[in-house]
Amino acid sequence: MEAGDTLIKLILHIRQGAFWDITDMVPYVRISGDSANISRTLETEIFQNIYDKQLQSIGILEGSSICFYENEKELYRGNIIDVSKSAKSHTVKITVKDIGYNLGSVKISKNYNNITAEKIAEDVIKQSKLGIGKIAKTNIKLTRFFRDVSAYEMIMTMYTLASKTTKKQYMVEVELDKINVIERGQVIDISFDENNNIYDLDHNISIDNLINTVTVTDNKGNKISQNTNSELSKIFYFIKNKIIEVEDKNKATKEVINAEYHGSDYTTNLTGYGNYNCRSGMKVHVKEPQTGLIGEFFIDSDTHEWSGGAYKCTLGLNFNNIMDSKEAGSDKEESSETGEGDESLGISFSGGATSNEKQRIILAEAYKMVGKGRYTYGGRSNIYNTDCSGFIYFIHKKAGITVGSATSSQKSNGKAVSLKNILPGDFIVMGSKYSPSGRHVVLYVGDGMIIHNGGPAGAPITKRKLYTYGKYYVRRCWG
Template structure:
């Protein structure tokens, strides 16, 4: 791993890998912005150890090697600890600007990809590949929402129409919108090879087994439900108001949620294992066998060792915003 520090004042790039004792890199499918924090050795009484004095607003880049950039953050926080002789610097990738900035719009006859590019242009954020939906949004009024939520609201409308799941991510300093759930190739997590510990949980806390469909005048026009779930667990109901141009039944079916099955594990690290992607697992102790989706990931690098903690779901679920 390599750590490079980019000074805001003059743009100079400095390799500080040798000064860094620990690295923590992670993210969540629901958190959006990925994070990085590093601990830098600091001993004011040892002339051989000098504080790089990284300022808030400077940037830190984490590389897997000299060419593969994992994350590029702006420094938001720094903390000095005299007991351990370290300074901790932490920050977020530039998706945080979309989370922390709000806007109001009245969109008409646009696609989610057009909305995304317009927003990024206003915030001066470069874009990479933005998933094309070709779904026309006739009207979407935004009173005041974060730019991130606006993008998700637009892609939620596309999701209801085509059933696909979408996720905004940053690569370097460019925003991409990808189809969520791509399976990590040529890699398996196994209790015989790389899983260090694991757990498995089942829950009814998120169940929705019946949806009533209404028109824009408040009249019920339909209903979808899972009869087996209703019979076994009773009714957990939500409502859906149909919008012009939408298939109300299809959209309502996409809102049904069954038994929530989650798992977590600690394993030998692999940089491809990040939130939003699917992964093959074979764990005989918990019975986790098959493909699962990473909901949250945390990677730690220390003393040449790379370990990761993953929270997993059994279903590829998109974060939606109404």
């Protein structure tokens, strides 16, 4: 297949079988990626005729590998993770992921003490049985304890911590069979110009999520302070506020308050003729006077498509260089400090039957949210935008149970339970050095596992192994 002056080739290697050149069987090849995902995805489809002997002999299998070439240069390599067949359209749709998919799937438990971020990255990649490529140097030694954390989160956590000192932004990228860790925002050797290679460009500005006022209250709802950002108030005069609750007013620092302000949101999508170097995390120059976009922009998402003899790319652009920050694990080993009942973590946890209907609903609602939502400190508008206590509040509300919407009240809700007698559906309020309230709450779901909304800002709800920190309270509200 030719796309303009570009010759492309798509090679399929059947799992433990033969190699096939399927270039002429596919109407398009589409490769995409974004800053929030380590893996890049290739999509294509094949028209399937039941009388096509060649297609029958190929026998496309999940797990088989795909290689994509442009002008004899290999651009992409991955494995088929999904094969979808349609009787109506007579097509076989293929979805492929590169080795970034493996890095995001492998879970590791390991402690690192006073080791540089780059050495930890190399060790994690090696444990994932992947190739080690270019690894950015930080020379920042760190200590971190991980339990059941993905390899990708471990690497990005260490570089997130290192970036606080180096003031640089980092990203993980895949280079065929190797994993690289590089500085984010490197300039690529192509520019987009309205008179040259821009097909279309949409630029939108919205203040729907603007926050110009932050109100700080104590855990009883008494106002401590109201803070207004004068620059954001010039954009929108009326109050658009957010309330944050703190146990200790000294924790409502200027840094904490400033982090809650939110200005205008900009969304920019450019479609044009670039090249495969235009990928998420890179920086590109754009000149488009009609929308006023002139300068260098960071690529947040990218889609490249070769179809019908033509090539185009669509880029999601950002004014800011935003790293995919992670803060998994802990800088202290998971605590076995005692709480109510003087029980330790050195016990055997039961999965526990869920014969109680309210208990069953709490667990079902919690599992529905794993991998979803965005951690929003003080968020109470809906279950998709909450903090730890807001998450507990909403899943209990679904079961017809009223609990407090803050950890200060949740630690007294229901009845106290000793840790050795904990059952699925119980929650644990514990200490936290990250939250302004000084507390965190998690839901126990059985077999030594919890589901919680643990942050950082924007992160989804996750499932992980049970831990406690500082003084804790185990509460049961379902029975």
